[in-house]
Amino acid sequence: MIKWSHERSQAFQETLLDWYDQNKRDLPWRRDHNPYHVWVSEIMLQQTQVQTVIPYYLRFMDQFPTVEDLATATEDKLMKAWEGLGYYSRARNLQKAARQIVFDYQGRWPTTTEALQELSGIGPYTAGAIASIAFGQPVAAVDGNAFRVFSRLLEIDDDIAKPQTRKVFERIINLIIPKARPGDFNQAIMDLGASYMTATNYDTSQSPVKDFNQSYQDGIEDHYPVKTKKKRPIAHDYFGLIIHSKQGYLFEKRPSHGILANFWMFPLFDRENLTDEKATPESMLVGKIEARLQSEYQLSADLHAVDVPTVTHTFTHQKWKIKLLEAQVADNIDVSYFPGKWIHSSKFDQMTFSKVQSKLWLAYQKASKSTQSVGD
């Protein structure tokens, strides 16, 4: 690894910030340094691309203009604002932190990285981003961009997939970061990482800091960053139940922990939980589901396959395949045993749907449109 002299660091700062001053992206959260604006944008941007975040951020600020508005918002309105953005614990942590700030700290923001990390959902990166951008503290904000940029500039061989590697980068960046403009420096690194120094298909030859890029000079830029591979997603096969009555469609609330926690969805039955044997005929599996609906929930349902392709949805670590089954149930059934609720499709726009739930509903609509118009 190359070490930079003080002069070298200064030259780098100057080159980078000059470029940033001329070429920085015009983003909605860069209009000011309001910590609330910086904070919300940083949370939304976690593992999420800028162009995805922009409309969410604008709507969010429209609905929750201040940290007080967020602290006192209903969970329904909050989740609706986050609908489709993913990693939904971010939204819940965001409100938790808003309440910490408003009610525990009387609206006064913590300004150090240590104190900021006491807030829910704020880790080392976000703390560094808020401290430097909103409060002018000369601290590193080490995200994927910083890993990518500095590993290439300095030929850092540490595996960025390892948590301990963060400390290596923080130590180096804290030596290089300018005391006068730390927030601009960190944001300039991000803009660099999003333009000339992207993960793939990058072209460093036009980069403003190519003279500082050791791996480029050495022709080994594609060795960086060093990052071990992730595991492939685990497959899950489900039956998805579309059960409708005069009272609407049947929904089930997902567990409070795990993937899509607390979301309302069409009931799902895991194929593997229905039988131990792989080769069980499908009609028998459907019969088992019907029997369970009857015995556990007193719900008589005559399930039929919906004539649509299996719905697939891939998460970071799970790959779901869902075969849709449909049933119309009697008008005056007793649903008091079922841990769910009936909702008319006219009210779906008031619910918060995960993407996979939206896919199920779309697939079902497509099928019922091609045959007949099915009411609730």
Place this chain on the structure above:
DNA sequence: GAGACGTGGCG
């Protein structure tokens, strides 16, 4: 410290 946690885009 490895794995969980969403979604969209791209080659």
Place this chain on the structure above:
DNA sequence: TCGCCAAGTCT
């Protein structure tokens, strides 16, 4: 289809 990526954090 698949693997990987995109301003990470929590457990």
